[in-house]
Amino acid sequence: MAVPVAEAARAASLRAELERHNHAYYVLDAPSIPDAEYDKLFRELQGLEQAYPELLTADSPTQRVGAAPLKEFLPRRHGVAMLSLNNAFEPAEVEAFDQRVRDGLESIAAVDYAVEPKFDGLAISLTYENGLFTCGATRGDGATGEEVTPNLRTLHCIPLRLAGAGWPALIEVRGEVLMFKADFAKLNERQRERGDKEFANPRNAAAGSLRQLDSKITAGRPLSFFAYGVGAGGEQLPLKTHAELMDQLAAWGFPVAEERRVVQGSKGMLGYFAEIGKKRPSLPYDIDGVVYKVNRLTAQAQLGFVSRAPRFAIAHKFPAEEALTEVLGIDVQVGRTGAITPVARLKPVFVGGVTVTNATLHNEDEVRRKDVRVGDTVIVRRAGDVIPEVVAIVPEKRPSRDLFGGEPLHPPFELPKICPECGSTVARGEDEAIARCTGGLYCPAQRKQALIHFAARRALDIEGLGDKLVEQLVDAGLVHSPADLFGLTMETLAGLDRMGEKSAQNLVAAIAKSRQTTLARFIFALGIRNVGEATARDLAAHFGQLDALLAADGEALQQVNDVGPVVASSIAAFLNESHNREIIGRLRAAGVVWLEGEPADVGPRLFTGKTLVLTGTLPTLKRDEAKAMIEAAGGKVAGSVSKKTDFVVAGEEAGSKLEKALELGVPVIDEAELLRLLEKGFE
Ligand code: IVH
Secondary structure, X not given: OOOOHHHHHHHHHHHHHHHXXXXXXXXXXXXXXXXXXXXXHHHHHHHHHHHOHHHOOOOOHHHXXXXXXXXXXXXXXXXXXXXXXXEEOOHHHHHHHHHHHHHHXXXXXXXXXXXXXXXXXXXXXXXXXXXXXXXXEEOOOOOEEEEOHHHHHOXXXXXXXXXXXXXXXXXXXXXXXXXXXXXXHHHHHHHHXXXXXXXXXXXXXXXXXXXXXXXXXXHOOOOEEEEEEEOOOHXXXXXXXXXXXXXXXXXXXXXXOOOOEEEEHHHHHHHHHHHHHHXXXXXXXXXXXXXXXXXXXXXXXXXXXXOOEEOOEEEEEOOOOEEEEEEEEEEEEEOOOOEEEEEEEEEEEEEOOEEEEEEEOOOHHHHHHHOOOOOOEEEEEOOOOXXXXXXXXOHHHOOEOOOOOOXXXXXXXXXXXXXOOXXXXXXXXXXXXXXXXXXXXXXXXXXXXXXXHHHOOOOOOOOOOOHHHHHHHHHOOOOOOHHHHOOOOHHHHHOOOOOOHHXXXXXXXXXXXXXXXXXXXXXXXXXXOOOOHHHXXXXXXXXXXXXXXXXXXXXXXXXXXXOOHHHHHHHHHHHHOHHHHHHHHHHHHOOOEEOOOOOOOOOOOOOOOOEEEEEOEOOOOOHHHHXXXXXXXXXXXXXXOOOOOOEEEEOXXXXXXXXXXXXXXXXXXXXXXXXXXXXXXXX
């Protein structure tokens, strides 16, 4: 049946219009019509194509949904080989590269370099014949890759037909397929919900999603693409520079890095490296460095290639953020409130620019979920200043009892039933993620942490009483509780390691000075669970006198501003412990004083004037606990993310708020980082 002219014209116009909207949405990130309108046009085109199959074209937006599964990938020979880049890690190597370029070009003047992020995904080549996308392939060995055309068609940001004009009859466009961080987080959340395997990082997720024989699976995965070069056909373009090439690629409809720039000489390159390094955490996708390319295309040709890499370009890489290493043991650490945290002891490994020997495993459930065991080879990640963590194990490398890969050599990790520090029972509340030592101040680990907290700047502010000293005092049996600090003398201190007379004198003076404090600081210093600075101030203001607080029951406590049942029961539990009351009595007897009824003052605090947003499930803290801690540090906790948000604290299954944060470039931290900041401040 002949297709009526009107229908054919309508189909062509729908295709063009839908692709325009696609480009606006997926490439420009600026939606041009409501989703429902788009769907309506899409269905109209689908209807026409069903009625008149002759109307179906390879570049129809309806073809982005995936095709029939393949039996295998076919090899695809690249028109021009896909090369790799030489790497530089040190500024000196970048300077040497610039020198080689200048020597090669016999240039006295500084050379212009096109600079761009080095995307951490996988390289692909897209062939366009007469402007139509006809074939897409992975890099493979550089000469021949695997054809994954149906899969690549499902990527909405890859044009099925080039926009504008000026393309050669055949052109290979080169670039990187990757997954945005927010999309990766969502995908893993979905995988988890369905009981499917999670991906270790966005790169693995992108590779795994692209290399699917069934392109319908790829269609369901949120892949993105950035173009950074051309292969065959490139020589026919009437362009002078790489920067112009990038603009041309953008004009044809490809996403290109917004961060691309042209700089001069090694100074310009190193300046760009530093700038992108700072931006890295807030970029919506992972990068593993930057790429410098001689900008002038004739200069590129003049420099040519050595073996498999161009002489005109180099990758300047960040230190790897992930590395493989071995788990030597799994210890547990006991925190101030008794929280038991499993920690992997690792064979030292250089990652994220430092040598890492320990990595947090967060909590019992997390160890189970990842099934980390002694002897396992694991991926360790340390991004920025975040505490190193074990991302995943490498199952194939698990040592087994025999040579045939049978029973594993080591059993699954079990959290100790008794505290390794004090032998008290370890208990885990029903709906709590975290197990705790029930030893309280009897437990030396908790005692040390309690003392560190007691002496902290925002508590009794005992200058010079740091972690190391507290450790020594407790281990030497000189101090059991905060009250014992006030009995320390020059003589007792003199016996300690590395304690000179002057330091001992200073410490005794600092302890004496700390006796004069405020009620709010005193309450805060006690280290009651869930009582941060703000709550301590509210309690001080409400009760005015310590005895009134000591006499308060759960109901009376809930009369205090912002004190709910959780906080009230923490305070009541603390005050019900006779040894806590005894310590309070001894502190008063030791001369710790404050002006009763004075306005609480703990000065400007860590998060004063800052707004934080909590999202997802934090590994150990409940939401009110995290909120209480942030407020105690002077911060505000808001319900939604905006440009004004200072930090987003993200836990597991964080969704749209995390996405929004990444989109707006709001710094995202995890619980461990939050706790570190609260303890150590912004360093
Ligand atoms: S240019 C002639 N630019 O890095 C070499 N590559 O180590 C052409 N990559 O296989 C590569 N971002 O997968 C170039 N902005 C960028 C890149 C980039 C990531 C990858 C690419 C390539 C590898 C080379």
